[in-house]
Amino acid sequence: MAHLFRRAMDLLYYACVLVGCIAMVMISAVIPWAVFTRYALNSAASWPEATAVLLTIVLTFIGAAAGYRFHVHMNLSFFADMLPPRLRVLADLITQLMMAGIALFMTIWGARLVEVTWHNSIPDFPSLSVGVTYLPIPIGGVCLLLFIIERLLIGTPPDPVAHDDGHVSAH
Template sequence: MAALYRRIMDYLYLLCVLVGCIALVLISAIIPWAVFTRYVLNSAASWPEPLAILLTIVLTFIGAAAAYRLNLHMNISYFADKLPPLPRRLLDLVVQLLMAVIALFMVIWGEKLVEVTWYNTIADFPFLSVGITYMPIPVGGACLLLFIIERIVLGAPPDPIAHHSEAAPFE
């Protein structure tokens, strides 16, 4: 059962990375288009900025869950690293539980935000529900919560990059 859960989390992680990468690539394509239309064509398009903002929301919440899974997020562990093994494990458990509270907050209140704004539309995209644009908040929170459960129950996932970092340094 543990191996199955780990494998499912691996696939969820890859999906989060894929969604985040697609959002980043689209942002990287949209912003230059906005600059081109504004300064070269002298006729600014209205849609690139709001679309880039919506994609940034996707990148932020879905990408953050993926980064958290492999501990690639920004953290300060200097004092935790100085602790003996048992207090350090207890501190890590407290951190995971606090992160679970944040993830639950994202799921519960994010879902309420989606529900409240579902029938509103965006001026630049009248076909798009505001609720859909806020969907990455509860989805990212759910992914984050699943990754936290994995970390608490099964331990940290193996680092897929670790074996590549042992290559010879540049000379």
């Protein structure tokens, strides 16, 4: 059963990474277009800035969940690393439980935010629901919570990038 759960979390991780990468590429395309229309055409397009903000929300909440799974997020572990091994395990457990609380908050209150704003529209995109733009918050919360449950139940996932002795091949 643990193997199936790990495999499901691997697939969820890759989906989060894919969504985050697509959002990043789209942001990288939209911003230069905004600059081009403003300075080269002397007629700024109204949609690129709003689009970049919406894509940043996707990148932030979905991408952050993926980053958390493999500890590639920003963290402060200096003092925790100085603890004896047993206390380090306890500190990690407390950290995971606190992060689970944050993930639950994102899921519950993010879903409430989506619900409350579902029938509002964005001025730059009148056919787009504001609630849709907030969907990455509860989705990211669920993904994060699942990654935390994975870590608590079956341990930290193996690093997807195999590390060797630090030497780079000259191929």
